[in-house]
Amino acid sequence: MGGADRAGSADRADLPEAGLTVPELQRRLAEFAAVRHWQQFHTPKNLASALTVEAGELLEVFQWLTPEQAADVMSDADSAHRVRDEVADVLAYLLQLCTVLEVDPLRALAEKIERNESRFPAP
Amino acid sequence: MGGADRAGSADRADLPEAGLTVPELQRRLAEFAAVRHWQQFHTPKNLASALTVEAGELLEVFQWLTPEQAADVMSDADSAHRVRDEVADVLAYLLQLCTVLEVDPLRALAEKIERNESRFPAP
């Protein structure tokens, strides 16, 4: 799960496509909101509410499905679109909340994984 | 957890630090679960539930605060830790859900921003 070689970089297989990194998406979201004068609404409390609302909308896709039906949800084009759309909404509000609070979401997750590795030792 | 030398690439200003990309974190989360035999629990429906539960825990930090107090939440060390911890949990379940459903979360968000640009034209 390397780390040494971030470098120049034929060897970074998953080097992200331009435009598709978390900081770039955060910048686009901030610009999108600024141009529309929506920043006034993007308080931490409102964004945390919106995040929860969108997580609920994502859960709604699955709420009446059996485990088997839920596992197959992407094979239906409409459901697949809805899932991607709600994933995007959840991520959008999470990233905007992180921007406003100056939290680095990827670093927060990496640190949490490390804490969990101590907390739940591998068998 | 360095950072200085992101390299090659004067033209990719925000080239991510090694280990801190979405696909790498998804791999670490998958490995973490596999080693502990937790994959059986990580059905789409369960992960969507867990995501909503964690979004609620993040909202809980803000629920009784005034907008002013909420805006200042990171200046208290305990609250700041709690926010980062819950952000990490939300992101962890979102990424695991995306792994299981084979959704690319960054691409889903980029496409959603594009749809929103048509839907809400800039003034």
Add this chain to the structure above:
Amino acid sequence: MGGADRAGSADRADLPEAGLTVPELQRRLAEFAAVRHWQQFHTPKNLASALTVEAGELLEVFQWLTPEQAADVMSDADSAHRVRDEVADVLAYLLQLCTVLEVDPLRALAEKIERNESRFPAP
């Protein structure tokens, strides 16, 4: 917790209107579902998911409002209708969950208030 005197009882000022008690509404919800063969979907896990989804929809009404706007939400006919509609949905799933799990929601709340009275003594 009383009980003896449910009684004839001119002194029970808030004796509920016929049809508007929790057990009667639980019966109507159960019958509504049974007639439509929806009981198969009303597992505890699905109902707990649906409850959370509907709570999110109720929160959605308030998510971008200032505290002042939120306090005034019932003065707009459309918002007022939406609030009542979402309150009904939350209550419907909560009562159906209680029916399926054989939990008495009013008794659970009365007992919780008593626990909270010890836990948070009045000043």
Add this chain to the structure above:
Amino acid sequence: MGGADRAGSADRADLPEAGLTVPELQRRLAEFAAVRHWQQFHTPKNLASALTVEAGELLEVFQWLTPEQAADVMSDADSAHRVRDEVADVLAYLLQLCTVLEVDPLRALAEKIERNESRFPAP
């Protein structure tokens, strides 16, 4: 808010036990908050947030369970207590929200059931 026939009333089998009606519980909750000077926190927006948070905590009980395990959740004393406790919290915030907004939750539900009877005709 009539109720012509609330009656003497051997024919009202489920006449509620004293103390265990929605309006009485709403009064107790209001008094509990007033005595502790918590009413300042009980804005509609905060209560709608708290409701969603508690719904998430109720869902948390079920999130990793199979449908079969979820159906059996009340046979374990600890889980049963947790379910009743979270049901009480959800109901408490829902009722407090209704008090603040002057919404009658039982009437809202009765009216919703009627709308649903037209919307989803019985087969």
